[in-house]
Amino acid sequence: MSLLPLHLLGSPVLRQHSVDVKTIDEEVRRLVADMFETMDAAKGVGLAANQVGVARRVAVVDADGDRFAMIDPVIVETEGRATAEEGCLSIPDIYGDVTRPERVVLEALDEEGKPYRKEATGLKARAIQHEIDHLDGILFLDHLSLLKRQMLLSRWRREHKDDAVYTKEVQAASARSG
Ligand SMILES: [Zn+2]
Numbered sequence: 001m002s003l004l005p006l007h008l009l010g011s012p013v014l015r016q017h018s019v020d021v022k023t024i025d026e027e028v029r030r031l032v033a034d035m036f037e038t039m040d041a042a043k044g045v046g047l048a049a050n051q052v053g054v055a056r057r058v059a060v061v062d063a064d065g066d067r068f069a070m071i072d073p074v075i076v077e078t079e080g081r082a083t084a085e086e087g088c089l090s091i092p093d094i095y096g097d098v099t100r101p102e103r104v105v106l107e108a109l110d111e112e113g114k115p116y117r118k119e120a121t122g123l124k125a126r127a128i129q130h131e132i133d134h135l136d137g138i139l140f141l142d143h144l145s146l147l148k149r150q151m152l153l154s155r156w157r158r159e160h161k162d163d164a165v166y167t168k169e170v171q172a173a174s175a176r177s178g
Pocket residue numbers: 087088089090130134
């Protein structure tokens with residue numbers, strides 16, 4: 001397994017609509033394993049494949065004690081509304097309140113190619129929706145009001161105006177504290 005570089009805001013792959021995987025082979029299983037490792041090292045609750053530069057419909061989630069891969073995921077049911085603060089590994093240090101359905105029912109394939117159905121609420125439901133958004137080229141910033149989005153974007157541009165690349169190396173999980 002290996003840690004993958006994270007793509008940050010401004011990298012075109014984050015705005016790409018990812019393509020279905022359909023056939024789960026060794027390459028997809030390796031991608032899932034590397035994404036779990038990268039998510040853990042970056043201390044995220046989820047990670048989508050385009051955040052590591054791969055425009056395929058693969059994401060991993062680790063929220064509320066549940067850890068799973070979602071391949072070709074689809075949300076088939078939603079209910080209610082909830083607002084909570086979100087951040088994103090691709091937009092470090094930027095946070096905003098996002099309103100989303102409170103409960104979702106997910107259908108996806110696992111890394112063995114087995115279809116499953118999962119009901120989620122709270123943080124897990126939020127992570128599932130945030131990651132599927134990524135696969136559609138959508139970032140949490142897109143859910144904010146125009147004013148709030150422009151404010152956060154101008155802060156981001158100010159702090160990152162000297163960046164030469166759109167990727168960031170993730171440090172090994174051994175550096176984790178707490
Ligand atoms: Zn994200």
